[in-house]
Amino acid sequence: MARTKIAPEQIKEAVRDHYGKVAQGAVSGACAEGSACCSGVASSCCSGDESALYTNEELSAVPTEAASSSRGCGNPVALASLKSGETVLDLGSGGGIDVLLAAKHVGAKGFVYGLDMTDEMLTLANQNAERAGLANVKFLKGDIESIPLPEASIDVIISNCVINLASDKARVLKEAFRVLKPGGRLAVSDIVIDKNLDGLPLSEEQIRTALSWVGCIAGALTIKQYRELLEQAGFGKIKLEIRHRYTVEDVVDMVPQNVLKNFAPQIVKELVSRFTSSSISAVRPR
């Protein structure tokens, strides 16, 4: 698999810096300098249109600030079929929308952890949890490649458009497997490449280098690679389902401005149609 040659720490720093600015923009209601968060060009995993991902009922169940700071590409809580009393972990919890929704599903007997590496996102998430008045949630600072929770302590792991941002995805999935209880479930929304990036007039490396890592595109796995990494981590009952195939208009919001102008229109169309928002589910065997 051809990969970009950007150093893992450099990717992490760029991701932290970008999502720090997204969070600051959400807190101030204005655009942090250097962030495209309020220009209509989010350069984030999604364009910030939460109404496309969540029902009105879900959106009205969380504080407005949690809904508007959502930067996911799917609805992992809807995928997870959460039950009362379960313990849930959200990998890359951002402003906390999925943590708050999950907390309502698992109720007072359940508990939901959000894990994020960006201080500004953690501040925003804690403010949103306070606004929601929920006592059964906790936001942890840390890296999803090294989850700060004990083995076999979680019933369900959710994640919304984050795993593609990790430089070592195999490690993330192994960590997810480790902290899940036997029989525990993984329910993830992520950007995934349908088939591969072959057959285009540019190499996979050229394509990935041109695209923005923070926009969740450059680091996306193919469906086949995702399945293989889940299997290698030990997961069973693996299911990957395409929910949305991106259009050129969608992706303009997810890559640096001008990048697409370097490619011929028919190539852009062909390239973009291979990127999808997909649901990924799997189980840690008992």
Ligand SMILES: C[S@@+](CC[C@H](N)C(=O)[O-])C[C@H]1O[C@@H](n2cnc3c(N)ncnc32)[C@H](O)[C@@H]1O
């Ligand atoms: C695209 S946003 C999604 C946020 C949230 N899941 C949502 O749906 O709104 C990505 C989030 O993942 C966090 N993140 C990215 N890579 C991470 C890593 N390696 N460890 C922990 N958090 C990470 C970022 O700080 C950011 O808050």
